[in-house]
Amino acid sequence: MAETPSSQHLTRAFEDSEQELKNNLPPWSEADFKQRLLTVFLYIAIYLPVVVLLGLVIGGYIIYLIFYIYPLVGDTDDRPELYYWHSDSEKTNAETRGWIFFTLVTWCIFWILVSHYRALKTDPGQIPREREWDIPDDENDESSSESVVLIEKRKDGSIRTCARCTMRKPDRTHHCKQCERCNLKMDHHCNWVANCVGYFNYKYFFLIVFYGAVALAIFISTFWETVVVVLNDSESSAALCFFVVLCYSLILMLGIAVIGFCIFHIRLMIQNYTTIEYCEKKKQKVQEYKVSPFDKGAWNNLKEALGKNWYWWLVPFNYRDPDEKGLHFGRK
Template identity: 25%
Template sequence: MFRGVFGTGLLVRAVHTVLTWGVTAMLFLHDTDLYHQENNWIYLQPLIFVLSVMCSVALYFGVSLMDPGYVHSDIDEKSFPTTEDQEMISQTSNTVRMRRCGYCFLKQPMRARHCKSCQRCVRRYDHHCPWIENCVGENNHCLFMLYLTVQLLVLFWAFSLAWSGFQSETSWSGWLRVNIFLLLAFILISIFTMVVCLLLVSQLYLIACNTTTWEFMSHHRIPYLKQCDSDTNPFDRGVVRNLWSFFCTGGTVAWDQIYFRATYNTV
């Protein structure tokens, strides 16, 4: 289930860990609300904050090391449409073919894509995230969303704490000398807050539409989407069902059956 810890993403994960705990240390060492509560023997808020950071780091390593949904062998018969779907397939199979990957030579399930960075085919491929040094796919996409949510909450909290720690001085040079390290931490927190917020909002929109980042960006180049209108998504079953299917159900989905049914119903 998990990839080797000492893979190509070791440096990225090390940088993430160092930045996370480095910024956390800055918030404790400077004159922030955490620092005041710790000095006053009030440990509830500092403890909750540390536990939140630990939870965020644990989710990061989980989504980073987890198998995103690699295609390990040629797809089995269960992923193909059943006998009752043969009439639908006969009307659409002449335009949509199951393709064999040109890199790993495996038959790709519908919505799978070969990732050149991971050198593997990934089911329901969304994108390759360089920050986790792993693909986001069918197996780890939900965990990826949980990680983004927790990370954003921690960043908002850290933003507030960093802001509370700035000390006023009579001169700009004096202020910079006193607050330089906290200012660097504040800039990092602000950047990551904006990035994670934008990523979380965009991912929620795509999930509500039951489409992936790859499908959204390359609609005109994907064989099973080229024949559809640019504003038509054969996998869209409504916002509520899309969200419920993503967050509340698990396992491998036979997307070709959903696709053929949707295509048949629109003929």
């Protein structure tokens, strides 16, 4: 979703203020009370979205267990009479259905949490401090541009460089103001994981979105039964009805957004675009990005994004081999 000019200015101003604050704060051991307070505030601002996301995941899971799964599998006599069954066979079917959905949702939540941890803790990849990527002092330097074969170039045909990092940029590398560094195959900076999403942790980010979309799809397609039961039960209080309807409405809106976001990223992987390339190049109708210059066919594009071994794609392990550096990307 493209940002408006005003939101772009606001985001840029926040990023600049955050970076300026980081640069002006001394180490914790040398800081006075005011500086320590600012440091705490800074870390709260950075990690608040992470806490909110974890709260939504765990809170939604608990609500689903209490209001949908437990009435199906729990041995209790105080459930509403219209609760899904009127015979022993219907009750057995309901219990089976409940255990199946419990297993599926728990599986998704587990991998969301593991993938979130991996995305947060994994370095997305940075330009190596090697002579090959240093900006040469003059044209006769042996580390000159001829020694680096890259697809992406500046408009004048020269190799892209980063003024802040004073390094040459490998293909698909971009500078992140919030991280204050260049990241390999940078997709975007994600505040929900307090990290950039790049070459070495994109799979973990995608798995958060993928399993989130699956869990939300299950929630949306099953929890409506609880809404119907609660609204039709004469013993349900107004507060309970409001709470259940509010939860389902919020999850429905969140589910539509996350499922759409998941489909968007699957499309990006198949076509071999990053979010930055899609928004800044393809969407802006840059001729060279009408088709991704890194496109190697759908199957190979997926292998590049999620790892060489397809049977590991849906678990946040066995991602990059030691020989994969994220510095060069071939064509089809």
